[in-house]
Amino acid sequence: MSEELAAALAAEHAAVYAYGPIGVRLKGKAVDQARDAEAAHRSRRDSLVLLLTAKGVDVPPAAAAYALPFPVTDEASALRLAVEVEERTAGVWRAALPATEGPERTRVLDGLTDAAVRATRWRRRAGITPATVPFPGRAT
Amino acid sequence: MRSTDTNQDTGLPGRSRRELLRSVALVALVGATGALTGCGLFEGEPEPPPAPDPLEPMMAGALDLAARYEAAIAAFPELADRLRPVAEAHRAHATELARVIGATPPPATAAPSPASIGGGTSDADVLRELRKAEQEGRDAAKKACTEAPADRAALVGSIAAARATHLEVVR
Numbered sequence: 468m469s470e471e472l473a474a475a476l477a478a479e480h481a482a483v484y485a486y487g488p489i490g491v492r493l494k495g496k497a498v499d500q501a502r503d504a505e506a507a508h509r510s511r512r513d514s515l516v517l518l519l520t521a522k523g524v525d526v527p528p529a530a531a532a533y534a535l536p537f538p539v540t541d542e543a544s545a546l547r548l549a550v551e552v553e554e555r556t557a558g559v560w561r562a563a564l565p566a567t568e569g570p571e572r573t574r575v576l577d578g579l580t581d582a583a584v585r586a587t588r589w590r591r592r593a594g595i596t597p598a599t600v601p602f603p604g605r606a607t
Numbered sequence: 608m609r610s611t612d613t614n615q616d617t618g619l620p621g622r623s624r625r626e627l628l629r630s631v632a633l634v635a636l637v638g639a640t641g642a643l644t645g646c647g648l649f650e651g652e653p654e655p656p657p658a659p660d661p662l663e664p665m666m667a668g669a670l671d672l673a674a675r676y677e678a679a680i681a682a683f684p685e686l687a688d689r690l691r692p693v694a695e696a697h698r699a700h701a702t703e704l705a706r707v708i709g710a711t712p713p714p715a716t717a718a719p720s721p722a723s724i725g726g727g728t729s730d731a732d733v734l735r736e737l738r739k740a741e742q743e744g745r746d747a748a749k750k751a752c753t754e755a756p757a758d759r760a761a762l763v764g765s766i767a768a769a770r771a772t773h774l775e776v777v778r
Contacts, residue, residue, distance in 0.1 A: 557768070561761050561764060561765060561768075562761070564752070564760040564761045564764045565757040565758065565760045565761055566757070567760075568757075569753070572752065572753055572760065573749075573753050575764075576749060576752050576753070576764050576767060576768070579764055579765070579768045580749075580767060580768040580771045583768040583769070583771065583772050584768075584771050584772055584775060586772075587772040587775045587776065588775060591775070591776070596688070596692075597692035597776075598692075598772075598775065598776050599692055599693065599696060599769065599772045599773060599775070599776060600696075600769070600772075601695070601696040601699040601700065601769060602699070602703075602762075602765040602766070602769065603765055603768040603769055603772060604761075604764070604765055604768065605761070605765055
């Protein structure tokens with residue numbers, strides 16, 4: 468159970484990191500959207516740290532830096548990375564669902580759902596259609 | 608005294624015999640019923656049907672949502688670009704749920720919709736109704752995910768999340 472939650476924490480650390488380079492390439496309302504997304508990832512990260520600590524699990528620390536899957540050089544690549552970060556995060560949360568139950572599973576589902584909703588918002592902003600996928604978090 | 612004793616003597620055995628006979632008859636009846644139950648009468652009865660799968664309402668809900676979107680697209684073709692992917696997602700959910708349940712897969716294409724949209728309804732009304740249905744479906748899926756066994760949690764969770772994303776595009 469804790470292994471999957473630790474993976475979710477690692478994904479949230481990486482997401483918080485990625486919104487740094489994403490944010491600086493965006494303009495206007497997209498900047499606010501990125502700021503909100505980053506705050507949501509920080510909040511998920513913090514509650515996971517508390518949960519894992521309460522379970523007596525060694526909490527994986529954030530890395531100093533994360534390798535981005537592609538360089539973020541302009542608005543288009545920033546939006547593409549934002550979509551990818553949310554899709555990856557959704558995948559890690561989804562993988563934690565079978566390992567949890569009860570209120571903990573509800574929290575994990577909230578992690579998956581929020582990431583899926585943010586991925587949809589970023590696809591809309593990037594003009595990607597369709598903006599939704601049938602099975603968020605599932606490898607395609 | 609003696610005659611009374613005699614009367615009692617002759618009377619009691621008489622009652623006892625009747626009671627004995629009645630008891631024997633009852634035993635015979637119970638025995639016969641028992642034999643019928645055991646051997647023949649109910650042997651041909653079918654097994655009671657298994658309890659419905661807990662995901663069946665969710666599959667029916669996915670098909671209902673798909674039909675609602677398809678009816679909306681039929682009434683307002685200009686909404687098709689936005690609504691078609693959502694309708695298809697609901698059908699894909701129903702297909703996956705059927706596979707997990709072990710049910711006959713629902714038709715991949717739309718059945719003629721029984722719930723066509725009446726004239727005089729605006730596209731804003733239709734979208735509002737779709738949002739309401741989607742929100743209810745999302746809540747139901749969230750609950751189903753919490754209650755699902757581990758091997759179904761990821762699928763049901765993805766469906767719950769998908770329904771939440773639909774609310775982003777249906778507005």
